[in-house]
Amino acid sequence: MSDKKKKKLTPTQQEYQNFANKREPKRPIVRNCILAFLIGGSICLLGQLISMFYMTYFDFTEKTAGDPTVATLIFLSALFTGLGIYDHFAQWAGAGTLVPVTGFANSVASAAIEHRTEGFVLGVGGNMFKLAGSVIVFGVFSAFVIAIIKVVIMQFMGGF
């Protein structure tokens, strides 16, 4: 917790925070990193195999094979999320399943399934991007800013 937040707390609350921090189970960072490496690497390897498949059996080049590969991985991820396998797996794989695009698909599919009881329009439609929305918002906004900067620089350079 940052110092700024700590200052706002009363002494009793600070005491409690210290107490809670001491009792919080230590995270096995090394073990988690090894798992994330192995599982994340495996998902990327699977992606590489799928893109090889698209390049061999369909008319995709190395550049264009990325799109169908991502779509295939998203399909698999949504399927395994629906079957309840992905979340089980994600519990011990940590960032290994979160960081690949499958994690993005998992957050969309799990939010959609979870809110199904609230109806298709308000539940599924309204909540689908509840978790994945931040990725899209920050991705798009930062891409917008970067692209504007690049275009301005390019036009400036071209003007001379």
Add this chain to the structure above:
Amino acid sequence: MIFFWSFVVGGLICVIGQLMLDGLRLTPAHTTSMLVVAGAVLDGLGLYEPLIDFAGAGATVPITSFGNSLVHGAMAEAEKNGLVGVITGIFEVTSAGISAAIVFGFLAAILFKPKG
């Protein structure tokens, strides 16, 4: 060899994510958002494309490539139509990922019931 590097590079990007989760104690949403922004910045600097050439799916499968594709789509359209292209082209390359996530996510919601 591309298989080896896709495994290693993809794995390393996930380790960075794990360190952000465990080391910096960020939430999963903060972690993925920051990785996407990092991907966009790397592409802005022209560094992400060489990584894709080197590692293939190791660079295109992690969520960082989403940021990279957003910048790429915006730039491709901007080269044709100027500044307006930044807005019209931003989803050009990422369309596959977003459409697939919406379609398959919706199908999953139709087919599967939530588990308690």
